[in-house]
Amino acid sequence: MELRHLEYFLMVSKELHFTKAAEELGISQPTLSHQIKILEQEVGYPLFNRVGKKIELTKVGEIVQQEALNVQGSLQSMTSQITAFTKAEIGELKIAVLPGEITDLVSTLCIHFNRLYPNMKVIIQTTDEVEQAVLENQADFGIGFHFDQLDRLQVTKLYEEAFYLISSQNDRRKKVPFETIFDNPIILFPDRHQCRKILDKTSSEMGRQLVPIVETSSIEAILNLVRNGVGHSVVSRTLYEFYDTEDLFFQHIEKPALTRNVYLAMKKNCFVNHSARKYLKLLIQEIERLRFHIEEKEIALLQNALS
Template sequence: MELRHLEYFLMVSKELHFTKAAEKLGISQPTLSHQIKMFEQEIGYSLFNRIGKKIELTKVGEIVQQEALNIQGSIQSMSSQIEAFTKLEIGELKIAVLPGEITDLVSTLCIQFNQLYPNIKVFIQTTDQVEKAVLENRADFGIGFHLNQSSLLQVTKLYDEEFYLISNQSNGEQRVSFSSVLDGPLILFPSMHQCRKILDKTSYEVGKQLEPIVETSSIESILKLVRSGVGRSVVSRTLYEFYDTEDLSFQHIENPSLTRSVYLVMKKNCFINYAARKYIKLLVREIEKLCFHTDKDSITSLRSSIL
């Protein structure tokens, strides 16, 4: 079995189109088809169902795809280890992160990271499929919320955070019920935003309709509108801490409270390169500095394994 056969197979399994895969590989379509046929003969089974111009993976093809990804990951890990030992602070870092507040956290930390390691390029991939990006080696690690468990992934709980009701003036109360939050005009993120999904779900559970007066994906716009008195908003503590909010008042939400857990996800038994280790160390330090509610056992385990 040749490594190029795995490379060709993975590209076809990704594109599900021989011509497109051949173009990306820089070879002719007949050559690619011939190489895949040779690979199938070596495996002893068909890897693709061919239906006219369309193709799809067979069950055997799905098995081979997963194992080929593991082999590809091992090869990349070997290259990363060699590079880490020889170049140290030169390289790149790829992070997969869910859209929303965590993207702001990750992006803001890139400023500090760049000051410390200016020769390391950072690529932030915003995606709803954090686990898939890590499994397919498109990211060194990922950060997200409700992650699906996989036997191939190491998932570490970083911290729990709550959501605040923010306004331009204080009424003297530190806490507010969720029902009261819905009584006044609200300025919120769109429904696709992670914070909004939690609000929509909770509203449905308490039997109330969530009808914001303004929807915007810009946190700067939300804060500006709240300052001007147009309405109140609900934001995560991550956003509240990372933006200039000293002139705004916040209240803890209860009955029910709004909280979520933030997780770090990596491939199991995979080498963590120099850049990833340094960034995760910076991330953990920032979380602890902001006094987020961390899972001490998880953080301790994380430190001992990669930091």
């Protein structure tokens, strides 16, 4: 069994169309079909069910697909290890992150990262499928709020953050109950935003519904609207720290308190390349500088793994 056979097979299993797969691979369709037949002969079973012009993976094909992806991942890991071993100050860093304020944190750190390593390319993939991006080797690591496939992922809790009620006037209370949110006009992110989902869920549990006077995906717009007295808003501490908010007043929310955990996910038993190590060290330093509530043992283990 040759590696190119697995490469051809993975492309067909992705496209589920021999002609399209052949075009992607830059070979003829008859050549591709012949190579797949050779692989099927070696395996001893059909890998695809052919129904007219459509094809689908057989059960054996699904097994071969998973193992072929593992082989592909191992080869990529080997290449990453060789690159990291040379400690060349060039390379590529791929980060998968949920849309929203975590993207702001990751992007802002890229400014510092670029100053230190100007020849390293950074690709930030904003996606709701962070977990899948990491498992399919589309990202060196991912940052999000929840991960399921713990048998295949190494997940580290980076920090816990709270949400603040922000306004243009100070009523001198450091903490306010959640119900205070309903007392004045409110400006919020759209309902697809992670912060909004937490607010909507909490409101629903209290038998209430949030009806924003303004809804926008722009944090700059939210801050300016609050600044000009249009209403108040709720933002995570991450956003509050990374934008100019010195002229605004914030209050901790309680009863119930609004908090969430931020996690780092990497593929298990996968080598962490040189650029990812450098970036993650900067990320840990930034979290500690901002005095976020961290799990010291987990952060210490992560730092040891990156050293």
